[in-house]
Amino acid sequence: MLIGLDYVIAAYGIWLITFVVYIILTKRRLKTTSHAVTALEQRVSGTSATSQHTK
Amino acid sequence: MASMKKTILYLEWGSILALLACGLWVFLKLPIETSQGFPQKIMYLHVPSVITTYLAFFIVFVYSIAYLWKRELMFDQIAKASAEVGLVFCALVLITGAIWGRTTWGTYWVWDARLTTTLLLFLIFMGYFLLRMSVNDRDKEARLASVLGIIGFLDIPIIHKSVEWWRTLHQPSTLFKVDSGEAKPSMPPELLYPLLASTLVMLAFYLYLLLLRYQTEKRTDRLNQLLAETQD
Amino acid sequence: MKTRTKFVIGGAVILAVIIALSVQSLQEMTVFFYTPQEVLASPSKFEDKTIRIGALVQKGSVDWNAKDIQLSFNITEDGNEFIPVLYDGVKPDLFREGQGVVVEGKMKGPRFEANQLLVKHSEEYTVETEHKKNKEDYYKSIQAQ
Numbered sequence: 379m380l381i382g383l384d385y386v387i388a389a390y391g392i393w394l395i396t397f398v399v400y401i402i403l404t405k406r407r408l409k410t411t412s413h414a415v416t417a418l419e420q421r422v423s424g425t426s427a428t429s430q431h432t433k
Numbered sequence: 434m435a436s437m438k439k440t441i442l443y444l445e446w447g448s449i450l451a452l453l454a455c456g457l458w459v460f461l462k463l464p465i466e467t468s469q470g471f472p473q474k475i476m477y478l479h480v481p482s483v484i485t486t487y488l489a490f491f492i493v494f495v496y497s498i499a500y501l502w503k504r505e506l507m508f509d510q511i512a513k514a515s516a517e518v519g520l521v522f523c524a525l526v527l528i529t530g531a532i533w534g535r536t537t538w539g540t541y542w543v544w545d546a547r548l549t550t551t552l553l554l555f556l557i558f559m560g561y562f563l564l565r566m567s568v569n570d571r572d573k574e575a576r577l578a579s580v581l582g583i584i585g586f587l588d589i590p591i592i593h594k595s596v597e598w599w600r601t602l603h604q605p606s607t608l609f610k611v612d613s614g615e616a617k618p619s620m621p622p623e624l625l626y627p628l629l630a631s632t633l634v635m636l637a638f639y640l641y642l643l644l645l646r647y648q649t650e651k652r653t654d655r656l657n658q659l660l661a662e663t664q665d
Numbered sequence: 666m667k668t669r670t671k672f673v674i675g676g677a678v679i680l681a682v683i684i685a686l687s688v689q690s691l692q693e694m695t696v697f698f699y700t701p702q703e704v705l706a707s708p709s710k711f712e713d714k715t716i717r718i719g720a721l722v723q724k725g726s727v728d729w730n731a732k733d734i735q736l737s738f739n740i741t742e743d744g745n746e747f748i749p750v751l752y753d754g755v756k757p758d759l760f761r762e763g764q765g766v767v768v769e770g771k772m773k774g775p776r777f778e779a780n781q782l783l784v785k786h787s788e789e790y791t792v793e794t795e796h797k798k799n800k801e802d803y804y805k806s807i808q809a810q
Contacts, residue, residue, distance in 0.1 A: 382472035411652035567672035
C-alpha cells in the first residue's frame with residue numbers, strides 16, 4: 379500500500395462529506411424559509427386587501 | 434433576483450467541476466514530492482482552505498465595519514453568511530492539518546503558536562454565533578456581532594505571522610516566502626501551479642457558498658419580519 | 666429567556682476556555698522548544714524538567730536498534746555543540762539525518778531521554794527528476810517496502 383494513503387483519503391473524504399452535508403442543509407433551509415415567506419406574504423396581502431375592502 | 438439565482442447556479446456547477454478537475458490533476462498528473470512522499474497531496478486541500486478561511490473572515494471584517502458605519506441590514510447578513518462559511522473552512526483547516534501533521538510530524542496536535550492561534554480563531558467565531566443566538570433584538574445582535582467580527586479578524590495576521598514571531602513546530606510559509614524583498618515560493622512550478630489553481634477554485638467555491646448562504650439569511654430575516662407583522 | 670441564559674452560559678464557557686488556553690499555553694506557545702545551545706549553556710536550569718528541544722539530526726549519528734525499538738542520535742544546530750538523544754520508540758517515517766526534529770523529554774546527565782519525537786519538516790518542497798520521469802517506478806518502490 380502507498381505510504382500515507384489512508385491519511386490522504388481521510389483528509390479528502392472528510393472535506394468532501396462536510397461540504398456535501400453543508401450544501402444539502404443550506405439548500406433545505408433556503409427552501410423551507412422561501413416557502414414560509416411566500417405563504418406569509420400571500421396571507422398578509424390577503425388580509426390587507428380585505429381590510430381595505432371593509433373601509 | 435432571477436439573475437442572482439443564475440449566478441449562483443453557474444458558480445455552483447463551475448466551481449464544483451473545477452474542484453474535481455483540480456483533484457484529478459493533483460492525483461493523476463503531479464509528481465511525488467521528495468521528502469514527504471504521497472501525504473504531501475493533503476497540501477492541496479489544506480493550504481487553499483487556509484487562504485479561503487482568511488478571505489471569509491476578511492469579508493466578515495469589511496462588512497462588519499460597513500454595518501457599523503451605514504447600519505444597513507444587508508451588510509450584517511453578508512457578514513453573518515461569510516462567518517458561517519468561514520467557520521466551516523476553519524474547522525476543515527484544523528482537521529486536514531491534524532491529519533497531515535500525523536503523517537509528517539508524527540502527532541495530530543501540539544500547542545505551538547500556529548496551531549493554538551488557529552484554534553483560537555475557530556473558538557472566537559463559535560462565540561460569534563453564540564452571541565448572535567443570545568441576543569433577541571436584530572439591530573443589537575448586528576451591532577454586537579460586528580464588533581466581535583472585527584476583533585476576531587485581528588487574530589488572522591497573528592496566525593499568519595506566528596511562524597516568524599515564535600518558534601513553532603509548523604514550518605514557515607511556502608507560498609508567501611519572501612527572499613530579499615522578492616516573492617519566492619519555495620516549490621518547483623509543477624507543484625506550485627496546481628496549488629495556485631486549487632486556491633483560486635476554492636475561492637470561487639467559497640463565493641458560491643457565500644451567495645447561497647446570503648440568500649437563506651435574507652429569507653430568514655424577511656420571515657421574522659413578516660411573523661412580527663402578523664402577530665401585531 | 667431560558668434558551669438565552671443557556672447561550673450566555675455557553676458563551677461564558679467558551680470565553681473561559683479561550684482565556685485558560687491563552688494563559689496556559691502562552692509560555693509553551695511562545696517558546697515551543699529550546700535550542701541545544703540554550704540547554705547546554707545552563708544545564709542546571711533544565712535538569713529533570715520536561716522540556717522540548719528543537720534542532721537538526723547530526724549526520725552520521727543515527728543508531729536505530731530495531732530489536733529493542735530504540736533510537737539514538739545527536740541533535741545539533743551548528744554541528745559543533747550537540748546533545749545525544751535516546752528515544753524509546755518507533756523511528757518515524759520521515760526521520761532522516763540532517764532533518765529538523767523536536768524531542769520532548771528530560772535531560773538525564775549529559776543525555777536527553779526523549780519520550781516524544783516529532784519531525785519538523787521544512788517549507789521547501791522538491792521533486793526529484795527521476796521521480797518525475799518514472800512516477801510508476803516510484804509508486805512501485807514504495808509499495809515494495
